[in-house]
Amino acid sequence: MFSNLRSLWIVFLHLFRKRETVEYPEEKTELPARWRGRIVLTRDPDYEERCVGCYLCAAACPVDCISLQATEDENGRRYPEFFRINFSRCIFCGYCEEACPTYAIQLIPDFEMAEYDRQNLVYEKEDLLIEGQGKYHGYNFYKEAGVDFGVKKKGEGENENKPVDVRKLMP
Amino acid sequence: MAKIIIDNKEYESDESKNLLEACLSLGLDLPYFCWHPELDSIGACRQCAVIKYKDEDDTKGKLVMACLEPVTDKVRISLEVDEAKQFRADNIEALMINHPHDCPVCDEGGECHLQDMTVMSGHNYRRYRFKKRTHTNQYLGPFINHEMNRCIQCYRCVRFYKDYAGGKDLDVFGAHDDIYFGRHEPGTLENEFSGNLVEICPTGVFTDKTLKKHYTRKWDLTNAPSVCHNCGLGCNIIASERYGGIRRILSRYNGDVNGYFLCDRGRFGYEYVNSKKRIQFPFKKQNNSLVQIEKKQAIQEIRKVAEGKKLIGIGSPKASLESNFLLRQWVGAKNFYAGIPETEGKLIQKVIEIVKSGKVNVPSLNEVKSYDAVFILGEDVTNTAPMLALNLRQAVRNTPKEQAAGLNIPVWNDAAVREVVQGNTGPFYIAAAQATKLDEVATQTYRAHPDDVARLGQAVAHAINPELPETDCSKEAGKLAESIAGALLDAKKPLIVAGTSLYSRAIIEAAANIAFALKEKEKDAGLFYVAPEVNSVGLFLISDKFLDQAFENVNQNDDAVLIVLENDLYRRTDKNSVDNFLQDYNDIIVLAYLENATTQHATYVLPAGTFAEADGTVINNEGRAQRFYQVHVPENDVESSWKWLQEIMPVGTAESTIHFENIVYNLVKTFPDLEGIQSVAPPADYRKGTQKIPREPHRYTGRTAMHTNINVSEPKPPEDTDSALSFTMEGYSGIPTAAITPFYWSPGWNSAQAINKYQIEVGGELHGGNSGVRLFDKKNSNIGYFKNITKTFSPQKGEWYALPLYHIFGSDELSAQSPAVNERLPKPYIALNNSDAWEAGVKEGDLLGIVLQGETLKLPVKLNTGLTKGTIGLPKGLKETVGTRFPFWITFKKIKDE
């Protein structure tokens, strides 16, 4: 009984508190760099697409709103032929970024992407791909991977020995 | 059965197995790499380590490889004890030291046995900080991609390719940690079964190059249990689709048909489905060219055209039983023709007659492996029924393997068994018109004209059963016949293989005679006939009229409508007679997959579904009916032919509205012999619990984005009213019955090796029984010996007897139109007997001119093909030789070099 009265009194006192609300369009808050907003595709330090079309983002997506098709260039380098995110379904959970092995897909602190027409929330690769590296600098997956897709020769990547000469006789 | 104790729990297991098989059969998860149920154990990878205890009091035990330990009664082992677990984790850590950071761009990712086993073993953090060993890759042809860095040296690839499939051009090179698996130089892998490396390799060293071009992860594929349409064996496949295109074919295990493997034609010959030449919408002939029209318009116009007119139907051995039957019902039995020329059709009828009689056992494809003496008559099985060749190679080893058994070496101990067997082969005789690839494992070969092959067969039959008419043949042949007869009689299970490929009825009869004679000698003899196409047998079970008869009857019906079902008549017989035939019809309706010569003459072309877009039943060479399921619903107008037929039939026809199952029901009512096809698949209203079986794995992605480029509102997923499968990812997620298993997946087992979980015991039957129903297991007629003996072949001066030479890549119409297979097509040639060539003064590569169907062709000479004197060989089914009706007499002219 008393505790009820007490909470009534405490709530009543909130009449004199400062309000927490940020009056958004007039007043804007600073969003942290890791804020999960609009999704972008980034480029590696050599200005090539980072996405290798591995489908892990699509697999991680709980609402299945990412769809892509991998293809390869004349060197065999994998990249997405199309990459589509349906933002009308996206819940900005960031799992795609977490799943991405190449830092290609990143969520950035931009949320002002409302549309009157739902169709406009379907973003294709051209809409997603940005010019820079995003939050993570200096990483180029194809230099770490073992494959030779025209980025580095076999054995020239990070942590790689020269290719084995199968014909050598040394023990 | 033996009692085995695993982690203090008692289980029962078969004593003929090793512990790894036993553990896997019991559903326990024990990681492994080098072991494969077909390749058995060699203990190369050290991954399946367990602790084995001496007795109950032994607390320490010793570390053993489960794949190399036999199951013995009361054997006591532990999988879970720390030492074993630690060993397995350490082992995989060592295997992973040089494994590259490739998974995101590796086609094996998501269905990788190495990934699964790494997770299972608990290795999750890389401690090794030094540099990785790298390898260069090789070009291995249009089918297989090579990425050697990923190799973990399990030896599975060479064990399959060299030891199992008899390949010559893949081997292991180098030493210690530099071991390299590849060819001696970059080049196309020549073996016909190279595609199995994709499934055999536990990681991504060998991957499917056709999949690579339109790569999709396993979890994103819509799959359907299907049946390979590229030859008459009816191997089981899993066909997979994404974004409206077929992406790849995997082997679907069937212990009664193909087992674990597939040939390259079956695996890579699927891409014609995605071809640009595919007919996707109805077309109508206007001003001599085909114009696309609306489906509704097509149906209305065709109905009007066909109204009240006499209809002639041409069936097809590529179309399902249901489509053929529905056409037969519509046009009437007397106007329905099988769509195969008489020369071939009569042979198939003969085969059916013999197989149906049930006089001797007709083994299933997989059962072939259990025979210990083989006699092939006339058939080049590597090219006409490739998977049969693979299984015959295993049968060859049965007799020498007995030696190993005598030494107390268990059959699963592959390395030891091979040490004993060495290169020895069991009795294996080939009588053929030319050299074949299996000759290398043959005890003896006999090369002769088909008639003489048949005569040898009759001589063998006579040698077994002297009551049979005697054949007077050469001394040499007589001796050979004696020794073949002896070997067959000595064997426990002799197998006779023959087929229709040489268009020789005598060969088929001779093969039957030998088998019958062996049967009379109380031998467990087998008789295996190769059928030319996927539904050849099925087609002749519901029709008995040939294409030639259709041609003859043409003039009597002036104003008739011709309906051609999934059949390119220009491939069946010569151009002139087809031209004449088609000219006599004003209205020709063609249901076809791809643009071809026949569609050019059609007034209406309707887009028929291939195995990817259609449902149906087909009957293979042994009389096994199997159901194939639609993989996806395409966005164009392609659908099953029987659906098209239902739509263009006059409104109100009983057949026009009935359900798939009622078509089957009517079919069985008309042909009571085919009763078995009703139980080939679970009915359409079959549910597991309350649920359908999903075609898509539960991790299928992109549902809410893949169609949004067209419209952000997602469409309703298509419904499948014809089967118990659904086109979505919703439904029963456990192990369904074998006939409707669309893909293999089990928790922790993402790779194709998940098949272990679908089998009752490893390498055995699937849950719910292997799919397919054998229609002719009842003995229903007493067929007698065939006593006609053909005359021996005598070469003609200046004229040659042309025989068809088959090619795994090229002789089949549809698979040859897949880009990858197309790269492997042989160049057209004319094969000559060496002494004939010498007499004619031609050398290898010289151009010879021949006249085929009124056209002069210049073809280079090919020698050393083993053809006998007086015969020449022409590749069957290539663009240049298409429509040629073998065999025939021909002359050639040497063309002088300019």
Added chain:
Amino acid sequence: MNEGVLHTLVAFGILVVLLTIAAGLIWLERRLLALWQDRYGPNRVGPFGLFQVMADMIKIFFKEDWIPGFADKKVFVIAPAMLVITILMSFAIVPFTPEIMVVDLNIGILFFLAMSSLGAYSVVLGGWSSNNKYSLLGAIRGAAQMISYEVFMGMSLMGVVIMAGSLNMTDIVIAQKKMWFIIPQFIGFVIFFIGGVAEAHRLPFDIVEAESELIAGYHSEYSGLKFGLFFVGEYLGITLISALITTLFFGGWLGFGFLPPVFWFLLKTFAFIMVFILLRAALPRPRYDQLMSLGWKILLPLSLLNLLVTGAIVLYFQ
């Protein structure tokens, strides 16, 4: 002007004012709740967000007038109307000032109790006709709650009646000229207040709706204008209970001379409305069984005791 016309005009005026207040309360509640929760509440539409109500009204008017196919259509339509009608009828006996009132009934309090009993039908029928299990559960709870609390709500008023010696509302107000009944009838006031909250099924006693358990309780299936009626009915209920508390315990229109009586009345009423809103902001919803045991085990004996003591004292001083 004719007496009858004037009377009709007054009655009509009261109706308009009441509905305006009820609508305004929607805005007021949202603003006050926000204030107590350190927010702003609706402040975008018009000055101080005042036109928010208009916007909401427009929205609710234009919503599809939808009746579920499985509902009992006639009852489904009548139920929300009943709520509003009974509450508005109750207002007939409230004396805003000696001049401004619809009817000066001798049995004023009885009339109010009768009307509020009828109000229970609205909830029960609305929930029942929706043909939805959550609605029905809400309705059953509503029936139990409203009937139970009706009993001692009536009882608690009897002290006031005894002291004033009349059931007539005007008489009761006049009887408070010396002293507001809040002082002698404090217990009665507390019981009536709690009963009133329950009767108006306001938070914390909104277990007929209990959105965390029953979706939206008895009006789960309602939408559009019919839902709007339930919504407005709730605010009318608050206003009614506040007006009655003012009349019965706080001397109605009585006040100091420098302001007109109607102002005093409204001032007091609004104070109680704000208390109602504060309750919503501060208190959690009790469990259903707790609510019932509070009613029958504590409030009923207490109200009987209050009646007994009041009666005894009044008798003693006579």
